[in-house]
Amino acid sequence: MVDEAHTANRPTPESRRQQILDAACDCVRQAGFHGASMAEIAKAAGLSVGQIYRYFENKEAMIxxxxxxxxxxxxxxxxxxxxxxxxxxxxxxxxxxxxxxxxxxxxxxxxxxxxxxxxxxxxxxxxxxxxxxxxxxxxxxxxxxxxxxxxxxxxxxxxxxxxxxxxxxxxxxxxxxxxxxxxxxxxxxxxxxxxxxxx
Incomplete structure (x- = not known):
C-alpha cells in the first residue's frame, strides 16, 4: 500500500516538464535569456541540473x-x-x-x-x-x-x-x-x- 501511494504521488513526465518550463519562464522574465542559467532554472524548479537535462537539451529546447x-x-x-x-x-x-x-x-x-x-x-x-x-x-x-x-x-x-x-x-x-x-x-x-x- 505504501508503494502504491508513493507511485500515485510521483510526478508524471508531463507535469515535470511543465514544472521546468514554468521555472524557465520565471527566470527568463527576471534575468533575460542569457542571465537565466540552467543552474538557476533548476533551483527555481526545485530540481537538480541533471534532472533538467533529462527533459531539455538546452535553453533553446525550452523555448x-x-x-x-x-x-x-x-x-x-x-x-x-x-x-x-x-x-x-x-x-x-x-x-x-x-x-x-x-x-x-x-x-x-x-x-x-x-x-x-x-x-x-x-x-x-x-x-x-x-x-x-x-x-x-x-x-x-x-x-x-x-x-x-x-x-x-x-x-x-x-x-x-x-x-x-x-x-x-x-x-x-x-x-x-x-x-x-x-x-x-x-x-x-x-x-x-x-x-x-x-x-
Whole structure:
C-alpha cells in the first residue's frame, strides 16, 4: 500500500516538464535569456541540473516547448471562434477584451520580448520563432479567408492579415512602454480597425 501511494504521488513526465518550463519562464522574465542559467532554472524548479537535462537539451529546447504551448493554445482559441454562431468577424471581435488583457499581461509581454530579442541574435531561436510564426499565420489566414472580399488580390489579403497580426504583436510592446493604457477603449478602437481591415 505504501508503494502504491508513493507511485500515485510521483510526478508524471508531463507535469515535470511543465514544472521546468514554468521555472524557465520565471527566470527568463527576471534575468533575460542569457542571465537565466540552467543552474538557476533548476533551483527555481526545485530540481537538480541533471534532472533538467533529462527533459531539455538546452535553453533553446525550452523555448521551442514554450512556443509549442502557445501555438496549441492559439489553435484551440481559433477552433473555438470558428465554432461560435454568427459571423466569424463577430467571433473575432468578441474576443478582443480578453486578447487585449493577454497582450498587456506584464509577465507575458516580458517573456515575448526576451524571446524575440534572443531570436534577433541567435539563429537557432530565430528558426524556432519563425517556424511558429509561419504556423500562426497559416491558422489565422485560413480562418480569416471566410471574410475575404472577392476583389482583394492574394497580396492585399495577406497584407491585411499581416496588419492584424502587427496590431496584436505591437500591443505587447505597448504593454512594456505604456502599461496603463485604457484597455476598454483600446478594445473598442481595435474592433473598428479589425472590421475595417477584414470586413
Amino acid at each position: 521551442a516547448a514554450i512556443v509549442a504551448q502557445d501555438l496549441a493554445e492559439m489553435r484551440e482559441k481559433f477552433a473555438e471562434m470558428e465554432s461560435r454562431p454568427g459571423t466569424l468577424l463577430d467571433a473575432i471581435t468578441e474576443q478582443l477584451p480578453e486578447a487585449v488583457d493577454k497582450c498587456f499581461d506584464p509577465g507575458r509581454a516580458a517573456l515575448v520580448m526576451e524571446v524575440l530579442a534572443e531570436a534577433a541574435r541567435n539563429p537557432k531561436v530565430a528558426t524556432i520563432v519563425r517556424a511558429a510564426d509561419e504556423q500562426e499565420r497559416a491558422f489565422a489566414t485560413t480562418m480569416m479567408a471566410r471574410s475575404r472580399k472577392p476583389e482583394w488580390s492574394d497580396a492585399e489579403f495577406e497584407a491585411r492579415c499581416e496588419v492584424v497580426g502587427m496590431l496584436f504583436d505591437g500591443m505587447m510592446m505597448r504593454a512594456v512602454n505604456h502599461p496603463d493604457t485604457d484597455r476598454e477603449a483600446l478594445a473598442r478602437v481595435l474592433d473598428g480597425a479589425i472590421r475595417q481591415l477584414l470586413g
